[in-house]
Amino acid sequence: MRIVDIRETAVPLKSKLANSSFDFSEMTTSVVALITDVVRDGAPVVGYAFNSTGRYACGAAMRARFIPRILTAPPSSLLDSSGDNFDPAQVLAVMQQREKIGGDAERSVAIGTIEVALWDAVAKIARQPLHRLLAERHNGGRISQSVFCYVGGGWYWPGQTLDDLKDEMRRHLDTGYTMVKMKVGGLPLDQDLRRLEVVLEVVGGGDRLAVDANGKFGRDEALAYAKALAPFGLRWFEEPCCPLDFALMAEIATHYAPPLATGENLYSTQDVVNLVRFGGWRAGHDIIQVDPPQASGIVQYARTVAMLEDNGWNRSALFPHGGNQMSLAIAAGFGLGGAESYPGVFGDFGGFADDARIENGRLSLSDRPGIGFEGQARLYAIMRELAA
Numbered sequence: 465m466r467i468v469d470i471r472e473t474a475v476p477l478k479s480k481l482a483n484s485s486f487d488f489s490e491m492t493t494s495v496v497a498l499i500t501d502v503v504r505d506g507a508p509v510v511g512y513a514f515n516s517t518g519r520y521a522c523g524a525a526m527r528a529r530f531i532p533r534i535l536t537a538p539p540s541s542l543l544d545s546s547g548d549n550f551d552p553a554q555v556l557a558v559m560q561q562r563e564k565i566g567g568d569a570e571r572s573v574a575i576g577t578i579e580v581a582l583w584d585a586v587a588k589i590a591r592q593p594l595h596r597l598l599a600e601r602h603n604g605g606r607i608s609q610s611v612f613c614y615v616g617g618g619w620y621w622p623g624q625t626l627d628d629l630k631d632e633m634r635r636h637l638d639t640g641y642t643m644v645k646m647k648v649g650g651l652p653l654d655q656d657l658r659r660l661e662v663v664l665e666v667v668g669g670g671d672r673l674a675v676d677a678n679g680k681f682g683r684d685e686a687l688a689y690a691k692a693l694a695p696f697g698l699r700w701f702e703e704p705c706c707p708l709d710f711a712l713m714a715e716i717a718t719h720y721a722p723p724l725a726t727g728e729n730l731y732s733t734q735d736v737v738n739l740v741r742f743g744g745w746r747a748g749h750d751i752i753q754v755d756p757p758q759a760s761g762i763v764q765y766a767r768t769v770a771m772l773e774d775n776g777w778n779r780s781a782l783f784p785h786g787g788n789q790m791s792l793a794i795a796a797g798f799g800l801g802g803a804e805s806y807p808g809v810f811g812d813f814g815g816f817a818d819d820a821r822i823e824n825g826r827l828s829l830s831d832r833p834g835i836g837f838e839g840q841a842r843l844y845a846i847m848r849e850l851a852a
Contacts, residue, residue: 465501467539468500469497472526472531475494485649497850497851511583511588513578517806529574568760594797598793603799612826620647645673645702683715702725702751727753739752748776755791756786817832
């Protein structure tokens with residue numbers, strides 16, 4: 465049993481949307497195909513992944529360091545104790561050889577994308593959906609049948625009107641979602657508050673709406689937004705400042721009583737340790753949103769979850785960033801608070817399987833082996849071509 469090849473290609477997202485800080489017109493993502501010599505249903509098992517959205521393709525690091533390390537390692541060193549499947553922890557350790565401690569963001573996306581593709585292959589070899597395999601290994605065998613999903617929407621589109629924004633939110637609710645998120649920080653505070661007010665007219669209460677500043681604000685503006693947003697009782701206020709400015713995070717937490725959220729731009733377990741140690745984040749109240757494919761993968765995410773639980777955090781406070789089938793499987797497998805969804809954005813990379821349906825804010829899980837990209841026709845066509 466061995467990994468025969470690992471291939472990567474960069475694909476443009478071709479998106480015109482924007483958050484408070486940047487637009488996605490140049491954004492790319494790395495698609496990975498990890499090819500094995502294991503045969504299931506008459507064909508070699510191939511694991512797939514992509515590096516979520518919001519970070520550019522990282523194929524150069526994959527091809528120069530991480531893929532060669534895996535392919536030149538003794539095949540037996542990559543197997544689990546049974547010898548019947550690959551061991552993601554062993555493969556992660558091989559990729560991390562000769563890597564200097566610290567500076568995880570330089571490599572974590574490349575490592576994590578390959579590692580998640582490996583998990584897709586591992587689950588397919590085991591003939592199980594990934595969420596079920598993860599539940600057996602990391603959630604005491606408690607298997608979820610559905611996952612709570614909220615919409616990551618409310619972007620700044622060229623020429624968007626308030627009526628357009630309201631129509632978008634109505635579509636999400638009509639589709640079956642019960643909670644939405646919108647962007648703030650791309651317009652002056654008074655205009656953002658008007659946008660928020662019209663969205664609340666559609667969704668009802670603040671507990672059904674979160675806002676995301678994408679790290680835009682310095683101290684004065686962050687505190688001004690915190691003061692203005694607090695009376696709305698929102699589900700959470702996400703990334704009000706640079707996610708590594710833990711001192712400012714802690715100061716905001718002392719001024720903003722409702723829940724705060726961050727984590728999609730933290731790339732190591734130590735980053736998250738620093739957040740809960742120095743960032744003022746409140747267990748049982750605030751939200752952490754690490755993106756596993758961008759943070760060295762699922763093995764490292766399990767270590768982060770264990771660290772958080774040791775520090776009094778409940779898994780219900782963890783919502784992986786991503787809005788894709790990878791984050792959906794991880795949220796279900798680990799028994800987390802829920803998953804993000806990006807309907808209608810990021811082209812072929814946003815959303816879930818073509819037959820996925822939302823009912824009362826929850827998405828039922830499929831029985832497809834692995835992550836289930838095979839049920840997402842346009843995205844799977846890109847992946848399958850890479851493996852051909």
